[in-house]
Amino acid sequence: MNIPPASAVSRTPPRQHYEEFRAFLEKACGIVLGDNKQYLVSSRLSKLMADNGIADLQALTAKMQMISQRALREAVIDAMTTNETLWFRDMHPYTILRERLLPELQKAAKGPIRVWSAACSSGQEPYSISMCVEEYRMASLGVLRQPVEIVATDLSRSMLELCKTAEYDQLSLGRGLSPERLQRFFEKVPGGRVGSEIYRVKREVTQRVRFQSLNLLDSYLSLGKFDLVFCRNVLIYFSGERKLDILRRIHGTLKPGGYLILGASEGLTDVTQFFQMVQCSPGIIYKAL
Secondary structure (H helix, E strand, O other), X not given: OOOOOHHHHOOOOOHHHHHHHHHHHHHHHOOOOOOOOHHHHHHHHHHHHHHOOOOOHHHHHHHHOOHHHHHHHHHHHHHXXXXXXXXXXXXXXXXXXXXXXXXXXXXHOOOOEEEEEOOOOOOHHHHHHHHHHHHHHHHXXXXXXXXXXXXXXXXXXXXXXXXXXXXXXXXXXXXXXXXXXXXXXXXXXXXXXXXXXXXXXXXXXXXXEEEEXXXXXXXXXXXXXXXXXXXXXXXXXXXXXXXXXXXXXXXXHEEEEEEEEEOXXXXXXXXXXXXXXXXXOOXXXXXXX
């Protein structure tokens, strides 16, 4: 096989090739690329294309559509997905969870409280949620009236495998995680080098989190019903039509009176018949009608 050098596939692709790739990506996973993101595509896919002996973006798009190329499709989607996240991102959703929602749900629930962390990326969100639950449990004399189950989903199978290890380096731990929580909820993995230590989330946090592969464009029926859904900083990547469809289907996963928490820059339009806005201080959450 004649594998082209990386430089041969790192050039900005022709407009037509870019449009074909952009249409395929939106159909496959809902991600909408802007009109002038050719350089972004080239920078993220050049090595993958070189490693697979694919000369240009048009050839890549054609190959991805072959039934036998599932691994290639997943690799491309992984490369184009922004797996950027923080511990306790924006903080106030977790304050609302600990101080308002958990007490309310613990009193009202007649069974396990179920939480969905949609598009969980590298796992910081579901583990942050579980840490909040653990803090609430300790503040409640170490007792939960009802257990809490957290289902964390993502499109990227490779990212989910990393999530399941519950292991993070110092760089990722420094993004939003306080020293107190690091000490309380993590343990150092033996064998790490000074300056590059790896820490593992403790079992008391990980035991209530289950990871599952899910494309938000696919059916949610396998997930069951939830009391609370975190769908934060992901809807911004979808078209308006797909965003509305996802929100309607998320509503279908919520138990009556369940809650939805979106990202700080996200809001609801055209689905007010499904959700009631609830003002918190600070922050906004949405209650299923």
